[in-house]
Amino acid sequence: MPNTLRVTPRVWIGFAIWVGYILVIFVMQRLTGVPYTELGDSGENLFLGAGLSLIVGTVLLAITTSLLGWWRPALFDAARSRHRWPIIAPIAMAVLVVVNLAVTDWAAYDVAFFGASIVLLLVGFTEELTTRGLLLVGLRSRLSEPWVWLLSTLAFALMHYVNVLAGQGFLPTTQQVGFAFLGGTIFYILRRTTGSLVWAMVLHGFWDFSTFSSGYGETSPLVGLTAILYLVVGLFALVAVWWTFRSTAQSDVPDATAARLTA
Template sequence: MVIYFGYVAVVFVVQQLTGVPYTDLGDSGANLFLGAGLSLIVGAILLAITTTLLGWWRPALFDRHRSAHSWPIIAPAIMVLALLVNLVSTDWSSYDGAFFAASVVLLLVGFTEELTTRGLLLVSLRSRLSEVWVWFLTSALFGLMHLINALGGQPLAPTMQQVALAFGGGTIFYILRRVTGSLIWAMVLHGFWDFSTFAVGHGTPGPLAATGGIIEIVGVVIALASVAFVIRGADERLSTPATGVSATP
């Protein structure tokens, strides 16, 4: 929890110091880099150092056993479809080199947020709690992480909607970890998902732009209905994630 709150605090402070409101991130490449990209770079460096010092890379990135049920990967597959719809609907003619470069930096969000929640937090929770609580708490805290967007200038109503969708998205990423046995695929999907959501909101979106959001909701519903199957029989509880290192901070 110290690592979780520390990451959220670092991201919030760096974003506040840049002075770019959350609602203005998509206006230019400079805004996107200063308002989001810079905090991700700082967070990624600090998380990498923390994970190395703890010796938690292996348990944070890999499960010992994959889920016995692989069919729930339907939910992540649907999210990939929504991602592709976002990219097809993007007004690429509105991009310049600076905005594209800043957008690429957004891919780091997959590394930072996944390592924080479904990586380090997950490892720690597994030393104390059953897997159902591990799923619920990592997904819930991932969703609540987005509350800082309201402090950054986003209205409360869309922020709460974002929190709810992030809980569902977190469930999709959790399923992807359990089915593949690795957090890396969740990092990749998460990074490209955020890239696509900022991309489709830049310029003039195509006629299918709203379809991506609808497909995402379908994926979330399927994920919530199927997550129990990847939790069932999970044998991932850890007494210690690394030699000589306690599982909880």
């Protein structure tokens, strides 16, 4: 297989991009001066405190991926997981997205707030490309797939601690980090079972959008139930993920590592 990558994948490059993305988000949030806990107060707060940093992050990540030439290995696996049944976890998560959207108090939205909240969908592109895209490519250059899952998912979870610096309390942020690890595992399963990161980007974006929207305005009692069901699905994913490490190809080495070995 010819090597079309401009830069050979390295673990340190993946982590450098991860750190760089966190710094961009932190700096942008500090410059706007909107605390994390006040994002839902108005459309202006939401756009300046979250949307603007996501737009900047999207542009910088697209430029970085193009310069590295990593688009294909970041977005696609050469071979999908040998076992497909773990996709039950992301399917269940998608159902919870529909429930969240169904119980959202849409009457509480004005045009400005709705427009700003739509920008939140970009989080699926930025966070997935950073962790289960570019970081994953770097990790696959040296590590076996179980380590790739663990380190990329842990990195995804830990990046949420930046919210402490943006004004959120340490304990609720720690809970958010734990839930993010479960969600990250679900998104990883979706990549491995479909062979594409694109579906994980879509699910991630709509999940964050739906959880934010369902908590705005008058909150339905079903929101608490979906949180419990999310925990159940996440725990199921922690077990099911072990069946996704082997690929349909004879070799279990994913696309990014294969590209490095033929360089």
